[in-house]
Amino acid sequence: MKRILFTFITFLLLASAGAQATVVNSGVAPGTVYVASGRTGVFTVTWQVRTTTGPSVTSSQGEFYTAGRAGVLLGTVPLTLSRIVTAGATALITESVNVPQAVIQKALGLGVGEFLYRRSYNDPADASLIPFEVRIVITGAQAAGLSVNRQAIAFDDNTPVRIVAPRLFLGAWSEITLSGSGLVEGVWEIAEPPSTSGQAVFRTLRVVRQFAQGGAPLRLDSPALPTNSPGLHLLRLRLTQPLPGFDAPEIRYFVAQPGATPVARELRVLSPGPGALLEENTRFTWAALEGTQSWLLVLYERPAGLAGNLPELGAAPQPDAAELAQLAKAAPAAGIVVPGAQTGVTLSAMARTHLKAGGAYLWRVLGLGQDGVVLGESPWRVIRVP
Incomplete structure (x- = not known):
C-alpha cells in the first residue's frame, strides 16, 4: 500500500513539474537599441534562453510592437530561430535584425518615439510561449542628419512684443526649419519678474517632443503663458535635440498693473x-x-x-x-x-x-x-x- 501511495505521489509531482514553463527568459543583450528615422535600421541582439528540459528551443518569428498592453503590431520578421540545448543549460541565440523604414515611419505616424522587437520561445515539451523583448528608440538627430537651419518665435498674433492686461490669455508659437528627419526636443521656458529686472532666471513651462519629417517646417505651440504678475516676461523655446548653432531667440511681453493708466x-x-x-x-x-x-x-x-x-x-x-x-x-x-x-x-x-x-x-x-x-x-x- 505504501509503495502504491509513493508511486502515485511521484506521478503527481512529475505531472505538476511538467505543467510549469520549461523555457526561462535569462536576458536580452542589448536591452535597448537605437535606429534613425528615414532609413532602414540594423542591430544585433543575443537572446539568452534557458530550458529546464531540452532538447531544443524555438521561436517561429519576430514582431515589432508599440509598447503597452494595447500594443499595435508594426511588422513581422518571418524567420524561425532554433537551437539544440541540454536540460538546465542556456542557449545564446544571436540574431541580426533589419528594422524596415516602413516600420519606423508607422511608429512615427502613431506619435511614438520608441517600440519593441519581440520574440517568443518554447521547447517541444511545453507549448507555452515565453516573450523576450528589445526596446528600440528612434533617434534621428545625428544619425539621420537632422539639423536646425532657422528658428522663429512670435506671439499668437505674430508679434515679437506684447503689452497685455492681467489674466489675459496669451500664447505663442515657434517655427523651426530643419534639414533631415527625426526627433526634435525642446523646452518652453519663461523668466518672470522680479528676475527680469536684472539677470533673468528661466523656469520650465513645458517639455516638447515631436518628430519632424522630410525637412518640412515644424511649428510648436506654447502652453498658455502666465499673465498674473505685472512686469516684464521673457519667453523662449530652447531646443535640446538637435542642438542649434545659435542661442534660443526670445520674445517679451509686459503685464500691466491692474487699473494702471498710461502716461504719455x-x-x-x-x-x-x-x-x-x-x-x-x-x-x-x-x-x-x-x-x-x-x-x-x-x-x-x-x-x-x-x-x-x-x-x-x-x-x-x-x-x-x-x-x-x-x-x-x-x-x-x-x-x-x-x-x-x-x-x-x-x-x-x-x-x-x-x-x-x-x-x-x-x-x-x-x-x-x-x-x-x-x-x-x-x-x-x-x-x-x-
Missing part, C-alpha cells in the same frame, strides 16, 4: 534722423526718462504707396491720422526690448531679418515702468531699408 510723456529721439537708411551699425538713441525700467523699440511696415514716394533724408513726412489708425490694428514687423539704464540699441541680425529690402518703416520708442505701464513715447519716425 514725450520722449526725445536723438538718432537716426527722419528718413535715414538702416545699416548694420545704425544706432537708435533717445533721451532718458525718469522711472523707466525698460524701453520698447518697435518698427511697423509702412504701406507700399508711401514707401515708394519717400523724400530724401531729413524730409520724411509724419504719418497722418488715417495711417496711425491702420498702425493701431497692425502688428509690428520687429521689436526689441532694452534695459531701462540703456538709452540706445542697434538692431540685431535676427530683428533685421523681419524687415524687407526696399521697404520703409515707422518706428518709435516706448518707455515702460516696472509694472508695464507706458510712461512715455517718442514721435513716429521713418527709416528705410536699402
Whole structure:
C-alpha cells in the first residue's frame, strides 16, 4: 500500500513539474537599441534562453510592437530561430535584425518615439510561449542628419512684443526649419519678474517632443503663458535635440498693473534722423526718462504707396491720422526690448531679418515702468531699408 501511495505521489509531482514553463527568459543583450528615422535600421541582439528540459528551443518569428498592453503590431520578421540545448543549460541565440523604414515611419505616424522587437520561445515539451523583448528608440538627430537651419518665435498674433492686461490669455508659437528627419526636443521656458529686472532666471513651462519629417517646417505651440504678475516676461523655446548653432531667440511681453493708466510723456529721439537708411551699425538713441525700467523699440511696415514716394533724408513726412489708425490694428514687423539704464540699441541680425529690402518703416520708442505701464513715447519716425 505504501509503495502504491509513493508511486502515485511521484506521478503527481512529475505531472505538476511538467505543467510549469520549461523555457526561462535569462536576458536580452542589448536591452535597448537605437535606429534613425528615414532609413532602414540594423542591430544585433543575443537572446539568452534557458530550458529546464531540452532538447531544443524555438521561436517561429519576430514582431515589432508599440509598447503597452494595447500594443499595435508594426511588422513581422518571418524567420524561425532554433537551437539544440541540454536540460538546465542556456542557449545564446544571436540574431541580426533589419528594422524596415516602413516600420519606423508607422511608429512615427502613431506619435511614438520608441517600440519593441519581440520574440517568443518554447521547447517541444511545453507549448507555452515565453516573450523576450528589445526596446528600440528612434533617434534621428545625428544619425539621420537632422539639423536646425532657422528658428522663429512670435506671439499668437505674430508679434515679437506684447503689452497685455492681467489674466489675459496669451500664447505663442515657434517655427523651426530643419534639414533631415527625426526627433526634435525642446523646452518652453519663461523668466518672470522680479528676475527680469536684472539677470533673468528661466523656469520650465513645458517639455516638447515631436518628430519632424522630410525637412518640412515644424511649428510648436506654447502652453498658455502666465499673465498674473505685472512686469516684464521673457519667453523662449530652447531646443535640446538637435542642438542649434545659435542661442534660443526670445520674445517679451509686459503685464500691466491692474487699473494702471498710461502716461504719455514725450520722449526725445536723438538718432537716426527722419528718413535715414538702416545699416548694420545704425544706432537708435533717445533721451532718458525718469522711472523707466525698460524701453520698447518697435518698427511697423509702412504701406507700399508711401514707401515708394519717400523724400530724401531729413524730409520724411509724419504719418497722418488715417495711417496711425491702420498702425493701431497692425502688428509690428520687429521689436526689441532694452534695459531701462540703456538709452540706445542697434538692431540685431535676427530683428533685421523681419524687415524687407526696399521697404520703409515707422518706428518709435516706448518707455515702460516696472509694472508695464507706458510712461512715455517718442514721435513716429521713418527709416528705410536699402
